[in-house]
Amino acid sequence: MVLPVVDVRDVKKVYGKKNEHPFLALDNISFLIQKGEFVAVMGPSGSGKTTLLNVISTLDSTSQGSIKINGTDIAGMKEDQLADFRSRELGFIFQDFNLLENLSVYENVALPLSLQNMPSKEIGIRVNKVLGTLGIEGIADKYPTEISGGQKQRTAAARAVVHEPALLLGDEPTGSLDSKNAMSLLKVMKSLNENQGISIMMVTHDAFSASYCSRILFIQDGRMYKELRRTTTREIFYRQILDVLAEWGTVQDE
Numbered sequence: 426m427v428l429p430v431v432d433v434r435d436v437k438k439v440y441g442k443k444n445e446h447p448f449l450a451l452d453n454i455s456f457l458i459q460k461g462e463f464v465a466v467m468g469p470s471g472s473g474k475t476t477l478l479n480v481i482s483t484l485d486s487t488s489q490g491s492i493k494i495n496g497t498d499i500a501g502m503k504e505d506q507l508a509d510f511r512s513r514e515l516g517f518i519f520q521d522f523n524l525l526e527n528l529s530v531y532e533n534v535a536l537p538l539s540l541q542n543m544p545s546k547e548i549g550i551r552v553n554k555v556l557g558t559l560g561i562e563g564i565a566d567k568y569p570t571e572i573s574g575g576q577k578q579r580t581a582a583a584r585a586v587v588h589e590p591a592l593l594l595g596d597e598p599t600g601s602l603d604s605k606n607a608m609s610l611l612k613v614m615k616s617l618n619e620n621q622g623i624s625i626m627m628v629t630h631d632a633f634s635a636s637y638c639s640r641i642l643f644i645q646d647g648r649m650y651k652e653l654r655r656t657t658t659r660e661i662f663y664r665q666i667l668d669v670l671a672e673w674g675t676v677q678d679e
């Protein structure tokens with residue numbers, strides 16, 4: 426039996442203590458992400474997207490319900506087990522890249538493997554492979570201050586997948602890129618998804634970015650609002666996404 430890569434059941438997240446006006450940020454959210462899916466989470470500001478990403482990425486705990494990543498229930502794990510789990514099973518790609526400025530592109534990408542104490546020869550093989558996949562082998566010796574925004578985001582993507590995680594998580598990964606670099610990163614993510622079989626879940630407010638995904642989860646007020654599967658061309662899917670956003674009064678132009 427193939428286990429889903431993400432299994433979220435009846436998850437609630439309450440912020441604040443009980444006697445201090447608790448706020449229900451996630452309200453009985455349940456969904457599955459199967460291996461090989463590329464899923465976007467969309468919703469109005471304050472709907473709980475980042476909260477959902479944080480509890481799935483094990484950076485925050487739930488108040489109720491269960492979350493399994495690749496079959497492992499993350500609720501009962503201690504902090505050191507969680508850190509180990511995160512470093513093996515998850516990859517993160519953020520809007521602001523989070524590259525270390527005093528390390529070269531090669532060293533930034535190698536970091537997750539160095540932290541796992543992998544032999545340097547094997548690190549070299551893996552890093553060079555992923556730099557090639559993302560088309561940035563030519564800038565391996567440059568430093569983050571010497572490369573473009575698009576190259577920084579590719580470096581961040583390479584670092585996020587170099588350890589071959591079960592799940593790649595993105596928080597507005599195209600958010601700080603111009604449209605050309607955003608499209609280029611989305612194509613890279615789609616190719617990692619289709620050719621390397623990496624499962625991806627990303628939060629985005631951008632319908633164009635979401636149209637590269639195979640499924641969209643729309644959340645509102647901490648609840649599942651709607652789900653949209655791509656069964657058609659990217660262009661038609663984009664219009665279908667815009668139709669849902671229009672229900673919230675959030676219309677965008679491509």
Ligand SMILES: Nc1ncnc2c1ncn2[C@@H]1O[C@H](COP(=O)(O)OP(=O)(O)OP(=O)(O)O)[C@@H](O)[C@H]1O
Nearest residue numbers: 440441448450468469470471472473474475476477
């Ligand atoms: N640490 C916290 N303590 C109390 N309330 C919080 C906390 N973090 C988030 N919230 C509240 O929970 C709700 C969901 O926040 P969250 O950041 O998940 O929304 P979001 O959908 O990611 O929003 P945005 O699109 O604006 O980033 C919001 O109403 C927010 O004010």
